[in-house]
Each structure stands twice: as structure tokens, then as C-alpha cells.
Amino acid sequence: MNAINILSKSTMKLPSRVLSLRNASFLGLRYSFNPPCCEEKLTCKSKAILLIFNQNSQFHAYPSRFLGFQRILNNTQRLYCLPSSGFAQPRAVSRPYRVSVEARVASRVRDLSTSVETRVNDKNFERIFVQDGINVKPLVVERIDKDESIVGGDQVPLTEDENNVNNIRVGLEEGKAGISVEIDIEKEAWNLLRGAVVTYCGTPVGTVAANDPADKLPLNYDQVFIRDFVPSALAFLLKGEGEIVKNFLLHTLQLQSWEKTVDCYSPGQGLMPASFKVRTVPLDDNKFEEVLDPDFGESAIGRVAPVDSGLWWIILLRAYGKITGDYALQERVDVQTGIKLILNLCLADGFDMFPSLLVTDGSCMIDRRMGIHGHPLEIQALFYAALRCSREMLTVNDGSKNLVRAINNRLSALSFHIREYYWVDMKKINEIYRYKTEEYSLDAINKFNIYPEQIPSWLMDWIPGEGGYLLGNLQPAHMDFRFFTLGNLWSVVSSLGTPKQNEAILNLIEAKWDDIVGQMPLKICYPAVENEEWRIITGCDPKNTPWSYHNGGSWPTLLWQFTLACIKMGRLELAQKAVSLAEKRLAIDRWPEYYDTRAGKFIGKQSRLYQTWTIAGFLTSRLMLENPEMASLLFWEEDYELLEICVCALSKSGRKKCSRGAAKSQILV
Ligand code: GLC
Numbered sequence: 001m002n003a004i005n006i007l008s009k010s011t012m013k014l015p016s017r018v019l020s021l022r023n024a025s026f027l028g029l030r031y032s033f034n035p036p037c038c039e040e041k042l043t044c045k046s047k048a049i050l051l052i053f054n055q056n057s058q059f060h061a062y063p064s065r066f067l068g069f070q071r072i073l074n075n076t077q078r079l080y081c082l083p084s085s086g087f088a089q090p091r092a093v094s095r096p097y098r099v100s101v102e103a104r105v106a107s108r109v110r111d112l113s114t115s116v117e118t119r120v121n122d123k124n125f126e127r128i129f130v131q132d133g134i135n136v137k138p139l140v141v142e143r144i145d146k147d148e149s150i151v152g153g154d155q156v157p158l159t160e161d162e163n164n165v166n167n168i169r170v171g172l173e174e175g176k177a178g179i180s181v182e183i184d185i186e187k188e189a190w191n192l193l194r195g196a197v198v199t200y201c202g203t204p205v206g207t208v209a210a211n212d213p214a215d216k217l218p219l220n221y222d223q224v225f226i227r228d229f230v231p232s233a234l235a236f237l238l239k240g241e242g243e244i245v246k247n248f249l250l251h252t253l254q255l256q257s258w259e260k261t262v263d264c265y266s267p268g269q270g271l272m273p274a275s276f277k278v279r280t281v282p283l284d285d286n287k288f289e290e291v292l293d294p295d296f297g298e299s300a301i302g303r304v305a306p307v308d309s310g311l312w313w314i315i316l317l318r319a320y321g322k323i324t325g326d327y328a329l330q331e332r333v334d335v336q337t338g339i340k341l342i343l344n345l346c347l348a349d350g351f352d353m354f355p356s357l358l359v360t361d362g363s364c365m366i367d368r369r370m371g372i373h374g375h376p377l378e379i380q381a382l383f384y385a386a387l388r389c390s391r392e393m394l395t396v397n398d399g400s401k402n403l404v405r406a407i408n409n410r411l412s413a414l415s416f417h418i419r420e421y422y423w424v425d426m427k428k429i430n431e432i433y434r435y436k437t438e439e440y441s442l443d444a445i446n447k448f449n450i451y452p453e454q455i456p457s458w459l460m461d462w463i464p465g466e467g468g469y470l471l472g473n474l475q476p477a478h479m480d481f482r483f484f485t486l487g488n489l490w491s492v493v494s495s496l497g498t499p500k501q502n503e504a505i506l507n508l509i510e511a512k513w514d515d516i517v518g519q520m521p522l523k524i525c526y527p528a529v530e531n532e533e534w535r536i537i538t539g540c541d542p543k544n545t546p547w548s549y550h551n552g553g554s555w556p557t558l559l560w561q562f563t564l565a566c567i568k569m570g571r572l573e574l575a576q577k578a579v580s581l582a583e584k585r586l587a588i589d590r591w592p593e594y595y596d597t598r599a600g601k602f603i604g605k606q607s608r609l610y611q612t613w614t615i616a617g618f619l620t621s622r623l624m625l626e627n628p629e630m631a632s633l634l635f636w637e638e639d640y641e642l643l644e645i646c647v648c649a650l651s652k653s654g655r656k657k658c659s660r661g662a663a664k665s666q667i668l669v
Contacts, residue, residue, distance in 0.1 A: 185587045186622060189615045192591065193232060196612040197244065198224050200278045201290055204244040205251050207232040207616070209275070210593065210608035220295065221608055223275035226252060226309040227365060231560050231616035233316055238623040238630060242324040249317055249329065252276070253338045255294040256310075262298040267305070268348075270341030271296055272313050274306035274367070302369065304362035307379055310342035311386040318389035322633040330393045339390050340403060346383060347406050355413035356380045356474075365486055366524065366550045371537035374475045377487030380418055385494035387411050388636055412645040418470060418491070419498055421448070424481070425468025429455060432479075449477045456481055458527055462515075467508030470497065472525065483508075483526045485516065485558050492565040493635045506569050509562075520554040520585060520600035521578040522562055528552030528598075543606055547597050554600030556582055556592070557617040560624070567628045568635040579621050591615050 196207040206224030215221070233245045255273050260266060273294035280288040297305050317335065321327045329335060352358050357380060361373035364382070372378075391407050394400050424432075432455060435446040459481050469488050473480035488505050491497040497505065509516050516523050528546035529537050538544045544551040559582055566575035586592075593611035594604040603609075624631035 185583055186619065188587055189591075189619050192610060192615050193235060193612065193619060196232070196610075196615070198278055200247075200251065200292060203247050205247045205278070206244070206276075207612045209613070210611045212590075212608060212610040215608065220275060220277075220300070221611075223277045223295065224248075225275040226272055226306070227274075227312050228557075228613040230312050230316055231557060231613050231620045234319065234560065234634070235616045235619040235623060237320065237323040238620065238627065242320065242326065245316065245320050245324075246326070246329060249313070249320060249335075251292060252313060253335065255292060256338055256341060258294060258296070260294075260296045260298070262296070262303065267296060268341075268345040270310060270338075270343070270345035272306065272309035272342065273297075274300055274304075274309055300367070302362055302367075304367050305360055306367075307357070307359045307363035308365065308382055310345070311379075311382040314339060314342060314386040314389045314393075315382070318393055319634055321393070323630065331395060336393075336395055336400075339394060340400070342386070343390055343403060343407065346386075347403075347410060354474075355410055355417050357383045368544065368550065369537070369539050369541060370525075370544060370550050371480065371529070372473060372484075374473050374478075376473050376480075377418075377422065377470050377484050378490070379487075380414065380422075381487045381490035381494060381496050384411065384414055384418075384496040385490060385636070387414070388494060388639070408642065408645055411639075412642045415496055415642060418496055419501065421474055422470040423468060423497075423501060424463070424471055425504060426463050426465055428468070429459065429463055448474060448479070450479055451477065454479060454481075462512070464508060464511040466504075467506075467511050468501065468504040469508050470501070470505070482529075483516070483523075485522050485524055485526075485555075486561060489558070489561040489565045493561065493568060495636045495638050499638055502565075503569060506565065506571050506574065510571075510574060514599065517578055517581065518554060518599035518601070519581065520556060520595040521582055522554060522556075522558040523600065524550055524553055524555050524558070524594075526552060545605075548605055549594055549596075549607075552598070553604055554595040555614075556586060556595075557611070557613040560617040560620040563621040563624050564631055564634055567624060567631045572625065572628070575621065575625060579618075579625065582618055582621075586614065586618055591618075 192211070193207065196211045197204045198206045198208055206229050208222050209225050209228045210218065210221040212218075229248060233248065236242070236244050252272060255276060256271070257269060258273075260271065273296045276292050276294040279291050279293050281291050282288055297303055300306075317330055317339070321330050330339075346357060350358065354375060356375040358375060359373065359379050361370065362368045364372075364376065364378045366372055366378070387407050387410060391404065391411070394404055394407075396404055432446075432450060433452050435450060435452050437446060437449055437451055439446055439449070469483050470491055471479050472482040472484045472487070492502040492505055495502070509522075512526075515526050528534075528548075528551045530546040534540075534544075534546060534551070538551065541551075543549050546552060559578060562578055563575040566572060589603050590609040591611055591614045592603045593608040593614060595607070596602045596604045624634075
């Protein structure tokens with residue numbers, strides 16, 4: 001979007017319905033529903049500056065990172081809207097522009113929304129940072145408690161688009177002949193996806209996690225989640241609409257260097273938030289301005305760390321470049337710095353013994369206790385993909401060459417580790433079944449001292465003769481034998497697995513179709529933990545009861561990752577089969593977040609409806625199937641160069657044998 005466009009979008013009518021929703025600050029603007037401009041206006045001041053920013057996009061330096069006043073700038077960024085190219089503002093521009101809302105709009109917002117204004121005296125606030133401009137200390141106000149973030153909700157007439165969507169739905173429910181279901185579902189999905197778009201200062205910056213007008217308790221589902229936005233972003237990119245993705249990448253980059261504290265402890269600088277929300281903050285004279293308010297886990301249920309956010313951000317950044325051809329974005333100095341900060345956090349030395357990333361429970365899509373602390377596959381696969389993306393995107397110079405070396409070493413060690421130690425198939429299980437234990441030596445076969453009794457009884461019956469998969473987690477004396485879908489699919493997509501393993505993973509899914517796909521693609525993990533195990537592992541979590549939610553629930557959003565893996569492995573028919581299953585139900589069921597039961601038969605007990613990544617995942621799958629060549633930009637083939645790199649210092653010294661050699665891998669290629 002060019003500057004003129006931004007300006008024209010910055011004076012648009014606020015759809016009345018938006019004002020009645022919980023996110024009724026200006027984040028709720030649905031850019032597809034923008035009727036012509038009328039009396040309610042969102043006005044960006046300093047339009048001239050905005051134009052200058054857009055015309056001078058060669059200014060790629062992120063001043064805070066170079067001039068040493070990051071904190072000051074960051075605090076300022078909390079307050080003011082910055083145009084996407086304004087992130088790269090030249091130093092000469094010292095005053096960011098504000099967004100103000102005319103008083104009459106403001107009063108309506110006050111009445112109907114959950115804006116900061118409505119809550120500013122509320123006890124439920126923790127803190128919100130408000131600052132009066134550059135070089136001023138932040139005034140600490142409080143933050144909305146998520147559990148209580150709903151106000152009002154007068155019934156407001158639906159827009160024409162929404163009525164269309166409802167009509168389509170009625171048609172589908174009634175199974176009306178003559179409706180081209182395929183086209184109508186897609187049309188509905190696009191309308192809903194556009195309806196989920198969040199704007200900040202008039203420009204689209206992301207999509208809310210769920211957008212069910214009937215949901216009176218959205219918790220934090222009215223926020224833009226980093227991981228949830230990925231399928232939305234891909235749908236927009238594949239449709240040729242890159243602007244929202246670029247804005248998202250740049251705005252979240254700003255949030256990365258936020259000064260963040262959780263009970264006086266500051267997590268690493270490279271941390272990306274799990275989600276963010278656009279809030280309106282009252283100014284003097286009945287005016288408001290918009291602020292981006294991130295959640296780094298400090299408000300999240302269980303205070304889980306969003307480890308996957310930064311990894312997804314890097315993956316999306318690469319996808320944006322590949323699909324749009326706009327590589328200038330990833331070359332910008334501020335963007336390069338953002339990549340480096342994330343990597344520094346991931347590659348930092350710790351007490352770890354393995355090249356896999358050590359994380360706490362719930363640090364990814366499964367964002368509550370599910371016994372996935374340690375080295376869960378999902379994080380390893382995303383980590384590997386993010387490292388491969390970074391290797392492609394980092395500009396190699398004196399300042400980055402050490403980092404690039406570290407990336408190469410880590411990629412090589414990580415793929416060896418996962419391929420060798422996480423892989424299970426019938427043959428491997430038989431090996432584990434006969435393991436000797438308590439081996440003390442570099443050459444140990446049973447390196448992690450796994451007691452064969454650990455092999456769960458379900459697995460002995462379940463493992464097919466054909467195919468195999470990567471374990472959910474590996475720790476000393478512990479193998480998590482559950483099949484985790486996202487991690488396995490991303491191992492295929494990123495080539496973390498060997499070509500043979502990747503093929504075998506899809507073979508296993510095909511062989512175990514009823515368990516992993518069932519009536520709704522796809523199970524988040526298989527099988528569910530039950531009884532005493534459920535009590536211990538989930539901490540008696542009533543949302544994660546057996547075969548529900550994260551505990552064996554079926555998540556339609558996983559469809560796009562499955563489709564991508566199938567396209568990569570030349571198994572289009574499998575993807576097609578899954579998409580057909582999904583399209584039979586998703587629209588009729590109102591696009592649920594997840595399904596319950598062993599076969600994925602019922603809409604999830606506490607599932608949100610109109611879940612954006614369900615909608616976007618479906619659209620992305622469709623778009624990729626229509627254009628597999630475009631989809632191929634999103635996956636990686638085996639990198640033989642990486643296999644050559646041996647990082648083991650021991651083998652070089654000749655003093656001791658490298659444990660990698662001793663692993664006697666037959667599966668490296
Ligand atoms: C749930 C999911 C998480 C998702 C969030 C928003 O917490 O577990 O993966 O990001 O909802 O949709």
C-alpha cells in the first residue's frame with residue numbers, strides 16, 4: 001500500500017457493529033467492510049511526515065538499535081502510530097505522529113468498547129504504559145485483566161457482507177441444491193477472514209484469533225496472535241495481498257525490543273510476544289490515540305513463554321520475501337537486527353547437553369501444561385526451519401559471519417540429533433524393546449538410558465509396518481512416544497527429517513488415517529493422555545480432558561501444514577482428501593477452533609467459533625493446492641552441505657571418538 005492509500009484508509013468510517021464488540025477500539029476496523037468515509041473519522045496527523053516516510057524507505061536504520069536510546073524510543077512507540085515504512089524513520093524526524101479520534105467518535109467508542117478509557121479506573125487493570133512523548137518517563141497505568149475484558153455489546157445491525165455470509169451459511173445448512181458449495185465456502189471464508197482484520201492507525205496489521213459476535217467472553221481471542229496470524233498471512237500472500245503481512249512483520253518487530261518485565265524479571269530482548277492488541281488510550285480534549293499492547297506471556301494463562309513466536313516471525317519473513325519478491329524488507333538493517341536478536345536468544349549457551357532447544361511446558365501452539373517441557377518436537381522443527389530461513393536471509397558480513405557459522409553448526413547438529421534419536425518405526429521400537437540399560441560409555445547404544453518398560457502398550461499395537469514418525473520429546477530416561485502432528489509436519493516441510501523419514505511420516509498418517517485425521521483433519525497429538533496420566537500430566541486441566549483441545553483434539557488449522565507437507569512429498573491426493581473432509585463441515589459448524597473425541601466427531605467442548613486460523617488454514621490449503629508451484633516456495637529440500645558439517649571438536653583432536661560417528665546412523669540420508 002502506498003502512502004496515499006494509507007492516508008485514504010486513515011479516514012474511514014467505523015462500522016457500527018465493530019463498536020459493540022469487545023475489541024471495539026479501532027483495532028476492530030474491518031478493511032473489507034469499509035464503507036465510504038463519513039462523519040466518524042480516524043485522523044492521522046502529520047500526513048506530510050507519513051508521505052516523507054514512504055518516499056524515503058531507504059532509511060532502514062532502526063535508530064534505537066544504533067543510537068543507544070532504545071528505551072526512550074520504545075516507550076514512545078507504545079503510544080504512537082508509526083506507518084510501516086516509518087519504522088525506518090530517518091533520525092531527523094524526531095516527533096512521531098499521533099492518531100486522534102474526533103470527540104463524537106470517541107464518546108461512542110467510550111460507550112460501547114473495551115477501550116482503555118472504559119477501564120481506566122477499573123480495579124482489574126494491571127498496567128498500561130502511557131507516555132507523553134519522546135524523552136519522557138512512562139506513566140504507568142494499568143492493564144485490562146483478560147478474563148474480564150468484555151463490556152457492553154449492544155446488538156447492532158449486521159453489515160451487508162455479514163448478511164451475505166449468514167445467507168450462505170443458511171444455504172449450506174439446508175443443503176440447498178444449486179449452490180456451488182465450493183465457491184460459496186471460499187467466499188464465506190474470505191469474508192470472515194477479512195472481517196477478522198485488525199487495523200492500527202488505519203492500516204491492517206493482523207487478524208484477531210477468533211471473531212464470534214456471539215462470544216461474550218473472548219478472553220484474549222480478540223488479540224492478534226503471532227502463530228495464529230501465519231496462515232492468515234499466507235492466505236493474503238497467496239492472494240497477492242502483501243501489505244498486511246509487511247505491516248504485521250514491522251509492527252511486531254517494534255514490539256520485540258519492548259522493555260518487558262514479569263514480576264521484575266526481564267526476559268531476553270529478542271523475545272517476540274505471543275499476541276498483541278490495539279487499544280485506544282484517552283488523551284486530553286476528548287481525543288484518543290491507539291497503542292499496541294503486547295503480551296509476552298506476562299498475562300497469558302499459566303504465564304507460558306511464547307518461544308515459537310520469534311521462530312514463526314522468521315519463517316513468515318522469509319515467506320513474505322519468497323512470495324512477493326520484496327526482498328528489500330528482509331535486507332533492512334532493523335529487520336536484520338530483529339533476526340539476530342531472536343537467534344541470539346535461541347543460540348545462547350546454557351546448561352544444555354543437546355542441540356535441541358530446551359523450553360518450558362506450553363511454549364508453542366500447545367500453550368498450557370501438556371507434558372511437553374524439555375525438548376518438544378514442535379519447537380525443534382520450528383527452530384530448524386527458522387535457522388534455515390535465517391541462513392538464507394542474513395546478510396553475511398564481518399558483523400554476522402560468526403552467527404552464520406553458529407547457525408550452520410546448529411543446523412547440522414540438530415538434524416543429526418533429531419534424525420538419529422527421535423525417529424521411531426517398527427524396527428526402532430523393536431530395538432528399544434531389547435535395549436540394555438545403564439550403559440556408561442561414548443559408544444552406548446541406549447544413550448538416554450531408556451528403560452524398555454517405558455514403551456506404552458498402545459504403541460506396540462499401533463505402530464504400522466509401513467511408515468514411522470518422530471517422537472514428541474526426548475530427555476534423559478524419557479521418550480514421549482505420542483505423535484505430535486505439527487512437529488512431524490514441520491519436520492517434513494523443513495527437511496529436518498531425512499527424505500526417507502519424511503516419506504514415512506506421510507505413510508504413517510495414511511496408514512493411521514482414522515486416528516490422525518478421522519472426521520476432521522487433524523489431531524493435534526495422538527493418543528490422548530487419560531486417567532491418572534491425565535491428572536499428573538495436565539494437572540487435572542478440565543479443558544484438556546482426554547480427546548479434547550490439546551489432549552488429542554482435532555485442529556482444522558493443521559490442514560494447511562498437512563497440505564504443504566503433502567505437496568512437498570508429491571502426495572496431493574492425501575491433501576485433497578483431507579481438504580474435502582474439512583470443507584464438508586467447517587462452514588456448517590461455523591469454523592470451530594477444534595473438535596473433540598477420538599474421531600474428531602464433535603465440535604470442541606469449549607471451542608471458539610469463527611476461529612481465524614481455522615478459516616485461514618482452509619483457504620491457504622485451497623490456494624496451495626491450486627498453485628503447488630507457489631507452495632513450493634514455502635518448503636525446503638535436503639541440504640547436503642549441512643550433512644557434511646561435523647561440529648564435533650573431539651573428532652578433530654583425534655583424542656576421543658565423536659559420538660556422532662559412534663551413533664552408527666543408518667538414516668542420515
Ligand atoms: C489457544 C491455542 C493457541 C492459540 C490461541 C489463540 O490458546 O492453544 O495455540 O494461539 O488459542 O488462538
